[in-house]
Amino acid sequence: MKEIAIHWMRRDMRLHDNRALLAALDSGIPVISAFLFDEDILKRLDNTSDRRVSFIHHRLKNLQSEMRALGGELIVGYGQPRTMWSRWIEQFAADGFSVREVHAGRDYEPYAQERDQSLATWFNDQGIDFKGTKDNVIFEKNEVTKDDGKPYTVFTPYSKKWRKALSSQQYEEAQSAAHLLTAELVPSEDVGALPIPSLAQMGFEDVWEDGAWMPSTTVDDSLLKNYGDHRDFPSIPGTSRLSLHLRFGTISIREALRQGLKTSEKWTTELIWRDFYQMIVYHFPHSATDSFRPAYDAIPWINDESQFEAWCQGKTGYPMVDAGMRELKHTGFMHNRVRMVVASFLCKHLLVDWRWGERFFARHLLDFDLASNAGGWQWAAGSGCDAAPYFRVFNPSSQLEKFDKDLVYVRKWVPEYGTSLYPDPIVDHATARVRAIETYRSVLKPNPA
Ligand SMILES: Cc1cc2nc3c(=O)[nH]c(=O)nc-3n(C[C@H](O)[C@H](O)[C@H](O)COP(=O)(O)OP(=O)(O)OC[C@H]3O[C@@H](n4cnc5c(N)ncnc54)[C@H](O)[C@@H]3O)c2cc1C
Known part of the structure; x- marks a missing residue:
């Protein structure tokens, strides 16, 4: 059996300047890269035409071609991590390879931490060294x-x-690209690599088209x-x-x-x-799903579903909020200033639990990242570390005046603005502001811990 090292690609979908790949290449034994479509993560995506999945799929095809051109291989699987790893290790053994080490860039999200800790124990039982590297x-x-x-x-x-x-x-x-030219790689023909699972096999549509939507x-x-x-x-x-x-x-x-x-x-x-x-x-892994400051979990949110729906659809009657929400649904992106305005509007003006908004962003943002998203939402809700104080409530109209005075952004996304087709505001700013401050104050001391 020939010993090999695996570079497990996750949040590091590139061959250049890649520290985890470099660590695998530095092991001195032949290297193969692997990517796993984690069934546990994909199952949580309810939109079968999710662009992120198509983006990853397309990217993997390119990376696999690049690896093959270098005389190596990138294998791609679909399944639950433990099951897939057992399968891969068995397959390697059948091809005459024994996995000595697995290298991955560290991931700090709670799910990834748990998965990696449990896999580390399992790898250890198999006599495999699982090594994390700081990369992202x-x-x-x-x-x-x-x-x-x-x-x-x-x-x-x-x-x-x-x-x-x-x-x-x-x-x-990190000189991973240069090392790839000289290091020993496991050649494609030596492993019985299966083709990349198709998007349809994983329950998704291919919406890549020409990828023109990708920045x-x-x-x-x-x-x-x-x-x-x-x-x-x-x-x-x-x-x-x-x-x-x-x-x-x-x-x-x-x-x-x-x-x-x-x-x-x-x-x-x-x-x-x-x-x-x-x-x-x-x-503080709890902050991904709960208030960073626990006192804020006591806020009596109103959670009015029809108002939440108006926010999701970009029909609140506040043009900057509506433009942002429509930009998000249409492109998968929203400008940072507008993210702050729409998030504040949802939590403060509508008194809807920040988690509802956070989940909506998670579903639609192409750049969705749990840490930054929960952080941004809790900043707006006031419940996060170093958040805006709860008594500071963004005025969506002054934000518009300051940052889109000539309505260029608003007119792009809300063409009916200024006509009778555009809805009246679903809440009055002054009333909603006072209501938000009083509601927050009812459960918080002036400087909550
Ligand atoms: C409610 C809310 C939710 C957010 N959700 C996400 C998210 O899911 N994913 C995400 O990457 N960013 C998130 N952000 C932060 C920020 O809005 C985006 O990173 C930024 O708009 C991306 O555009 P850009 O690449 O042009 O950023 P640029 O302004 O060019 O910034 C460069 C890079 O810095 C990082 N960055 C910028 N601002 C922030 C920030 N406030 N917090 C953390 N990183 C930042 C991003 O990686 C960004 O690409 C959120 C902000 C808010 C207020």
Whole structure:
């Protein structure tokens, strides 16, 4: 039996600047890559034409071709992780290979943590070394903490410490692409690799078409140089649109940071927010599904289903909210400023539980990422770490006045705005604001712990 190492690709869907792949290549034994469509995750997606699944599928086909061109292989399976791994290991054994180690980029979400811990024990029982590598963040876990070693829960001091701790070591390029040219790979013909499972086999439609809906994997330096001035205006293409690629690892966070450090301090700060939320979900896994501050779980949400539906459909009578919701449903993306406005409107003006909105975003956002999404929602609801205080309620009309004064964004998504076809506001801002503050105050002390 010949010993091999497996690179288990997850949130690192690329061959370049990939630390987990590099760790596998450095093992000194032949390497094969593997990707698993996790049945447990796919089962939770109720939209059979989910673009994210088509995106991953398409990407895998390309990566497999790239690996084959290099003389290696990327195998792709569909099933529950433990079942699939048993099957793969048996298949490798039948082909004369014994798996010595499995390398994966670490994932900090609660489901992934549990899955990986349970798999680590199982791999160990099989005599396989399961090795995690930091790949999709700059700093992880306890690498940036308060002086007493506790995790930060407030962004500004975290970001200051983050910047202080940063050295080129954290963002230098991992030489995985170069090593792929010289390392020994397990050739395709030596493993009885099955074809990539089709989307239909997994219960999904192929909606890739030409992939024109997918944002570019690169951003111009000139855009980032103007980022600070343009980032809040949804009608300007002033943000990077890299979120989908950072989510799936089609680009590396290190390459993004290298560009950020050269071009824009403000944009670099956004990348730090991303690290911050990954760190928070790792240390406080309850915050993915429950209020970070437990006192907020007592808020008596109204949860009016017809108002929630009006919000989902972009028919609240508040043009910035409606434009955002329609942009989301149509494109799978929403501008950050508008995400804040629609989220605040749902939690404060309509007093709908932030989790309803969080789940709706999870279903529709192409860049959905549990840590950033729950973090963003709880920021808006006031229940998160370092959130806006509950008595600060965004006024959707002044937000419109400030950030889309000429209605360019609104007219794009709500063409009937200003005509009799456009609905009246479903709540009055002033009344809803007072109601929100009183409702929150009824269960919270002025500075809830
Ligand atoms: C309610 C709400 C929900 C959100 N849900 C998500 C989500 O599911 N996935 C997601 O990636 N971002 C989420 N964000 C953060 C932010 O809105 C998006 O990252 C951003 O709009 C993506 O566009 P961009 O790539 O052009 O960002 P840019 O402005 O160009 O920023 C560059 C990158 O920094 C990261 N980033 C930027 N802002 C934030 C932030 N506030 N928190 C964490 N990371 C950030 C993203 O990876 C982004 O791609 C959410 C924000 C709010 C208010």
